Amino acid sequence: MKQVDTAEAGQGGAGRRGTGAGTWRERIRRATRAASRPGLWKRGRVLAALALLLGLFMLLHAQIPNRIGNLGSLVETFLPWFGLLIPVLLIGALWRRSASAVAALLLPVVVWLNLFGGLLGDKSHPGGGLTVAQHNVGAGNPDPAGTATDLATAGADVLALVELTEQARGTYESELAEAYAYHTVQGTVGLWSKLPLSDTQPVDIKMDAGPLADTKPVDIKMTYTRALRATVTTDQGPLAVYVAHLGSARVNLKAGFWTAHRDRNAQALGQAIAAEQNERVVLLGDLNGTMDDRAFASITAQLSSAQDAAGNGFGFTWPAEFPVVRIDQILVRGVKAESSWVLPATGSDHRPVAARITP
Incomplete structure (x- = not known):
């Protein structure tokens, strides 16, 4: 009697196992038939x-x-x-x-x-002995003093400002004087540093006026010296720092995506960097374009983006209210970017950018 019960139990177990296996096989067959239905591949x-x-x-x-x-x-x-x-x-x-x-x-x-x-990921690393920052402070900035205070408290060792106006220059110089012992201004670009500066000079990036040249309100006077070079003395040796504000890019119904001045500026800046004797170079600037744009090939062939190497996300900077592109750049050669980030908005229509580098 027990033997019969055992056999029956075994057959019942086998039947149940067989039923389970059959169920899975049937499901696979149904899924295969569904995937092979012509409609799924013909639709859409x-x-x-x-x-x-x-x-x-x-x-x-x-x-x-x-x-x-x-x-x-x-x-x-x-x-x-x-x-x-x-x-x-x-x-x-x-x-x-x-x-x-x-x-x-x-x-x-x-x-x-x-x-x-x-x-998409955070590529920052600990370390980095020098913090550099760049900001297009905006020619129409309603609060240059507040912007200067925000930048001073950010703690950068080297700070580049572009789109400086004659009216606002004195405000930035006075507000940043306590935090930065050294500075130079060439036309509409300036460099403030906690470390000694030398060999400061303007860089000719061939900005020429034209019918579609940059236009600013008539009460804001701008000059066309828009780039400079300086040597920053660091413990690791001299560091060549370039500050640049390239020509604007505009969408024009007649000309399309108009970048003629910017592209000429980029070529001239690329030539200046190619002639640079110092192997350690940092470029800080509003380049009015992203580094995916082929127009910057002469620059990106020599310098790498700190944001790409050590940033977190895309690092969009413009417009400040809802940034959609990164046109404010920190590019390096011969130094290592350890981290890169975007600073909070100021009174400008751009957001500042910063990076920690190992010189």
Whole structure:
């Protein structure tokens, strides 16, 4: 009797196990049939095509010509934001239940992550013996004294200011005098330092006036000396520091993305840095463009971005109320960037940037 019961129990257990295995096999078969249904792959072909085009667009951005309205540079300026189209297309693909569209989205996802995924994490390191900062203080800044106080309390060892006006220059000099023993101003750019400065001189970046040249309110006088070079004495030796404010970039219905002055400035600045004898160089400035823009190739071929190397996120700086691009840069050569960050907004339409470096 016990033997019969045992056998029956064993058969029942086997039956239950068999039923479970059969259930899983059936589920797999159903999933396979569902995935192989023609409708899942035929639906959403337009979405799939758009996903592939988006991926190729970002992958081949350097091939977009600048001949018509500087379209290539315009795309590269806002290139990270094209990633926002990925979730939009994904929602459409899920709504249409299109397997082909979901699969096609792998291309733009991989391309975007390859281009910008490295910026998403915090790459800062402890250490760094020198803090440098840069700020476009804004020609129309209503509170230069408050901006100067904010910058002084930020604690940078070397501070570069651009878009200084004749009216506001004295305010910055007096407000920063206690924190910085050394400073130089050349035209509309200035450098304040806690360490000795030497060999200060303007840098000719060939800013020429024209019908679309920078325009400021008539009561704000600006000169066209917009770059300087100085040597900062550090414990590790001399450090060449460049401060620059390149020409503006504007969207114009007739000219498109107009960057003629800026691009000429960038070429001239690149030539000046190429001629620099000091191997240790820092460039602080409002370059009016992102480092993805091909117009800065002569600069990025020599210097690397502190934000890319040691920042946390994209580090957007303009406009101050809701930054969408990083046009304020800290670039280095021969020194190591340990961390890079964006400072809180001041009365300017730009946000300040700072970095700790090991000279």
